[in-house]
Amino acid sequence: MSIIRPYGDTTGDGMVQLSFTLPIPHDKRAEGAALQLAGKMGMDPAMLVHAKQMGDEFTFFVVYGKVGHLVDTDQVQVVERDYPLLSAKEVNAVIKRRLRRRLNVVGACIGTDAHTVGIDAILNLKGIAGEKGLEYYSELSVTNMGAQVSVPDLVETAREKKADAVLVSQVVTQRDAHLHNTRAMSAAFREALPAGKRPLLIVGGPRFDELMTGELGVDRIFTRGTTPREVASYLVHALIESRS
Structure with a gap:
């Protein structure tokens, strides 16, 4: 199978988890900003599962949500090892x-x-x-x-x-x-x-x-x-x- 989608709770449900930091103190507005960012990144619906103040001006977030993107593994470009592994x-x-x-x-x-x-x-x-x-x-x-x-x-x-x-x-x-x-x-x-x-x-x-x-x-x-x-x-x- 070359076409795959993310797995979260059930096979092929498209659920992903993402963490990031925003330069804003932790409050309700900050949580809304995090969900807005997740939505703009294609997570729909997005759920906020963790938020923690970092210093005075930053908040760390973890969001969980569904994305509709598919991955074609046949199109993935990587550098494969092209030499034997020696002792x-x-x-x-x-x-x-x-x-x-x-x-x-x-x-x-x-x-x-x-x-x-x-x-x-x-x-x-x-x-x-x-x-x-x-x-x-x-x-x-x-x-x-x-x-x-x-x-x-x-x-x-x-x-x-x-x-x-x-x-x-x-x-x-x-x-x-x-x-x-x-x-x-x-x-x-x-x-x-x-x-x-x-x-x-x-x-x-x-x-x-x-x-x-x-x-x-x-x-x-x-x-x-x-x-x-x-x-x-x-x-x-x-x-x-x-x-x-």
């Missing part, structure tokens, strides 16, 4: 056999972003969700530059380390900071290094759209839920397997 042993074996040297990876959070949870989960030895990070892979040489790294410093370190791949994590998204920072980073690498000498550019974060690689000038975008094994497998695929 750490398999990744190391391919690099050792085919590259015949350690694969150099440099990672950082750039700009003013101080949230290293994402990049640390991928790079650090302890990893995440039971998977070891890239530091665990014997055939990977990993440099984690940490947080609030300037783009020039990242480019210079990548050059010094002869990086095969650069991994950048961006969590802060206010005013599209993650997009601006990524464009600045990719432009800096294009300016500093010729096409054949540039490292693979990979960005990750919860608010990225995986379809924006071309627009942002990067080779791959990873979003929430990505594991070290997925990244390591992609590095082998992009830097070794696809170039053979």
Whole structure:
């Protein structure tokens, strides 16, 4: 079945739940404003199920209601994994056999972003969700530059380390900071290094759209839920397997 609708209480009833904040103190007028917004978004009827004052001037709402929209799953565009998922042993074996040297990876959070949870989960030895990070892979040489790294410093370190791949994590998204920072980073690498000498550019974060690689000038975008094994497998695929 390619045509589906939301499920709430019964199959196909079109019921959805939505949360948002309005810049207005909590009172009856605020609740009416929340329902008006829900109605304009296509929820009919809409029910207010939760409202809570946040500070002096804001209210958080949860609304529940019916929408008439259908979803055609055949028209959904996503980035499917187009490479095999390898174990750490398999990744190391391919690099050792085919590259015949350690694969150099440099990672950082750039700009003013101080949230290293994402990049640390991928790079650090302890990893995440039971998977070891890239530091665990014997055939990977990993440099984690940490947080609030300037783009020039990242480019210079990548050059010094002869990086095969650069991994950048961006969590802060206010005013599209993650997009601006990524464009600045990719432009800096294009300016500093010729096409054949540039490292693979990979960005990750919860608010990225995986379809924006071309627009942002990067080779791959990873979003929430990505594991070290997925990244390591992609590095082998992009830097070794696809170039053979």
